[in-house]
Amino acid sequence: MLDIKLIRDNPALVLEKLKLRNEDTAVIGKIQEIDSKRLDVIKKADALKELRNKVSDEIAVMKKDKQDASERIAEMKKVSDEVKQLDVELRDIETEVEKLLYYIPALPADGIPYGKSADENVERIVWGEKKNFDFKVKDHIELSKKLDILDFERGAKISGSGFPLYKGKGAGIERALINFMLDTHITKGYREVMPPILVNRASMEAAEKVPKFEDDMYRINEDDLFAIPTAEVPIINIHRDEILKEEELPMKYCGFTNCFRREAGSYGKDTKGFLRVHQFNKVELVNFCTPETSYDEMEKMLVDACAILQALKIHYRVIELCTGDIGFSASKCYDIEVWSYAENKWLEASSVSNCTDFQSRRAKIRYKKTLENGKTKTELVHILNGSGLATSRLMVAMLEANQTKEGNIIVPEVLRKYTGFDII
RNA sequence: GGAGAGGUGGCUGAGUGGUUGAAAGCGGCGGUCUCGAAAACCGUUAUGGGGGCAACUCCAUCCAGGGUUCGAAUCCCUGCUUCUCCGCCA
Known part of the structure; x- marks a missing residue:
């Protein structure tokens, strides 16, 4: 707020x-x-x-x-x-x-590109190049169907459309991806947490998801619990109502969770396969830091997220969102998009946001700041969050980019020690 | 799910209606002492909201929300939560 x-x-x-x-x-x-x-x-x-x-x-x-x-x-x-x-x-x-x-969004930071919609976002970085295939590329649905590693029909039978079922090496490579991402972030100083994925209303409010986005959440009425849309919610709430020590900052967490989104009102757009799902997997990064350092920390977080894609050798770009497109709680936001050869377009796989004190005010997360005269002052921390990364669209890009003429998938080298196989 | 006992400041822990925002101890910070440190001693040490240039001052807060009262940490109700025992269970 x-x-x-x-x-x-x-x-x-x-x-x-x-x-x-x-x-x-x-x-x-x-x-x-x-x-x-x-x-x-x-x-x-x-x-x-x-x-x-x-x-x-x-x-x-x-x-x-x-x-x-x-x-x-x-x-x-x-x-x-x-x-x-x-x-x-x-x-x-x-x-x-x-x-x-509670319905007023965060103020955009100075220097954010002005724009009315996503069309006016600004491309900042392009990494890698598009591969040339000497055969017609198959999309992730066709590939995964043939290899029997993803089963969207049976997922729909179990839960409804948008609830994917991973099978065999599909489940294996997903698990490998998650472990690889976590291990990588841990070496960069993020502390791993495995939080609850059903959270109470107070937690949702502290993360500024409710009341504004209540309709986008899965909710268990009986107990007034919400299925988290992102691990950002429980991780931020680790320190709700707390005063942190200055020397503990920046405090960095990473965590894997399932994420749940009703995606109310978005029917019909990019819904096939993995492109838009109700349940997906994500490794999230959260950083609690001082106001003076938050924009520097944001750049570092972006680097940490991009490092995953570089290791996987996936062609991606970073865009800076314009004032008309940044999320409700963010003052500044970068999206990382991966290239889909079958869709022939960029897919959002990560979003790195500096929410400054917008969430910490509502969540009452502060720190004791020591002033030059030796006195202390309690001040709100800045909170950053970033996906590092969400796996579903990453899987789309990865499966497509690593396909062979025969319709097999070459496992990226960094994942092989996790998967135990090098081809699907 | 059933029975019982609790939830007080960073921590331990006193306090059962009237200078108690809260004893005491520990911890933290500052100082004295010391070449330095320890010990000892002295001082200091919550959060939020009003008002004031400021010194400062007022209000609220003892899990949360209601209630009783001129007055509540203290009494009553509800919820949450922790612990112990029983039941169920991965």
Whole structure:
């Protein structure tokens, strides 16, 4: 969530930044209005509470001295009733502000390319080259069907469309990929975690997925639990409501989980096979760091994610998302896209985001900062997340790029010690 | 799922209605002492929200949310959670 104080103190900046995202800014004026009402009520209530506290102490003394305090008690009863009323009013005002605030996205960082939609994203890096095949390339569905390593029909029978079933060496190479990615990230200083994949509402809120994206989540109503859309959610919540030590930062985690997305409203677009699924596997990177270092850390995270693709020798590019396309919680975002020979286009396989203090404010994740004069100050950490990487679209690119004329798949060299086989 | 006992500051742990935002100890930080260190001693050590240029000051917070009361860490209700025992179970 945005800082209400920023809206209070520098609304012009907030408006300017939100316009870059093509957001409706009328809501800011509304928030300002409610906020000033909120401050009024707080002042009134606090003054009355102060009075009540003072007189209550006096009553205590009077009682001890065996004096009659009934008059003062009667007075305070009135004050107390008034306080109660104001507290109710305050609570209502606060939920009103939150209802608006929870739907306002993060402000884009300075220097982000301006644009209205994904079409205006900017290509930053292209790695590798397209291979030349002297035969007609098959797509991942055809390949995997022939080799019987992926079974989308039976996955659909078990759960519904978009729930892939991995079989034989398909399952093996998926498992190898995950292990390879984790092992690689661990050597770069990420601590591996294996978190719960059903999380409570508080965790979803802290990660800024709810209420805004509630319809995109699988939810277990009975217990009000959500299936995570990404490991980012449980990993961020490791430190919810905590104050970290400055010397512990940057604190880096990696973790593999299944990810679940309802993809409500996206039917019909890129849905075949692995291109868009409800359940997929992903190794996630999360970094808690100081505000001063977050953009540098972001570049490092991008390098760490790209290192996986380089090791696998997959042709990819990095694009920087324009203001109109960056995600709700992010101030800056890079997407890594892998080349699909069969689709003849780039597929998003990773997204590296700097969410600055947008999530940490809601999740209350802070750190103790030591100032130059030796005093300490509690400050929100910056949180970065990145896929390192999601396997499904990566599999599309990998299967296609490594196919032979006969329809077999050559296993990338770095994976062989994990798979135990070198061809499918 | 059943029975019972708990949840207090970074940690241990006192506190059962009135200067308790909270004793004491440990830890942390600063200082005295020392060539230096340890020990000892002294001081300091929560978070959020108002107000103030500032010194500072007010409000809230003892798992969470309600309630009783002039006044709640302390009493009542609900939820969450931890531990022990039983049941079920990978």
